Amino acid sequence: MRVTLISKACVVGAYQTKLEEIAAHQDVELTVVVPPYWREGDRRLVLERSHTRGYELIVVPMAFNGSFHLHYYPTLPDILARSRPDIVHMDEEPYNLSTYLAVRAAARQGARTVFFTWQNLKRRYPPPFRQMERWVYRHVHAAIAGNREAVEVLRDKGYTGPVHVIPQFGVDPDLFCPQQIPRHDTAFTVGYAGRLVEQKGLRILVAALETMESDWRLLICGSGPLRKEIETRLASRGLAGRVRFCEQVPSGEMPQYLGAMDVLVLPSLTRPNWKEQFGRVLIEAMACGVPVIGSNSGEIPHVIGNGGLVVPEGDATALRDALEALRVDPIRRARMGHLGRERVLAHYTQARIAAETVALYRDLAAAAVS
Incomplete structure (x- = not known):
């Protein structure tokens, strides 16, 4: 053909x-x-x-x-x-x-x-x-x-x-695979990858992190109009040093950034003209053995399956509780990461x-x- x-x-x-x-x-x-x-x-x-x-x-x-x-x-x-x-x-x-x-x-x-x-x-x-x-x-x-x-x-x-x-x-499971990356900062690292736009739920993620009493870091891979707002908001609360932005990440280097995360979050918000259609970054993180948390917008729950946690969209408290549950339980994170990779190998x-x-x-x- x-x-x-x-x-x-x-x-x-x-x-x-x-x-x-x-x-x-x-x-x-x-x-x-x-x-x-x-x-x-x-x-x-x-x-x-x-x-x-x-x-x-x-x-x-x-x-x-x-x-x-x-x-x-x-x-x-x-x-x-x-x-x-x-x-x-x-x-x-x-x-x-x-x-x-x-x-x-x-x-x-x-x-x-x-x-x-x-x-x-x-x-x-x-x-x-x-x-x-x-x-x-x-x-x-x-x-x-x-x-x-x-x-x-x-x-x-x-x-x-x-x-x-x-x-x-x-995803290519040979490229997107568990990474062995030395960690110099032991703080719980929450990751986000994608566009910095309102419908992706970045404000909800920041609100959830602001109410966590434990030490955390936020790694954001992507660019968009919300960057300045996020920087200003975290700085006003004395949290500017906890966030790192990486705007331009070549696709082949993304596994290294995912490997630096303890959990990846996709807190998408349904809007009248949009809801999450898939969430490719979820399967990239899952293939790398990184546990994921997603909102229940669109296709996210089906993509995650048993490979992560799903929270109600727009609910910063539920997202904070899910993050805290994974932060205190590294064994659960490891088990979830394993299940996520198995799901990718079977379907994605x-x-x-x-x-x-x-x-x-x-x-x-x-x-x-x-």
């Missing part, structure tokens, strides 16, 4: 291990199309050529870079005309311009098409995106949903084709995600000749 996968997310090196796993299947001839970078808010994610064995990586210009709804690849029709793929996999939501144009270009080559969606809220998009979404639903051959609620959204919005629940990416490795994706490709190819 000749497969062309279009993905701005695959500029991230750690995500490319899934591509190598897909390409390792002998019946797949994989071509991957990516932009040279992706602009995400205040960050510029430049292409990392970290894992490129076994497939062809094509880097092409992107128009309207940074716009989730409007970005697209002007040269993609020419690429598809030359490569004549059997399957075109758009690693994008069905309502954006990139997916709409890719499905149209693929149809001209007679290729089977599949898109990916995380969208776990039923949202009504303005024209022309609503019309593009409906057109894609009618003409695409399959959909991949990154979580269970996204399947319900697709059905509610009128998509009637096949849907496969497969997370967008897993790149090899597992790739195998499920290739099985979908085979179904599409078989349907094309039946």
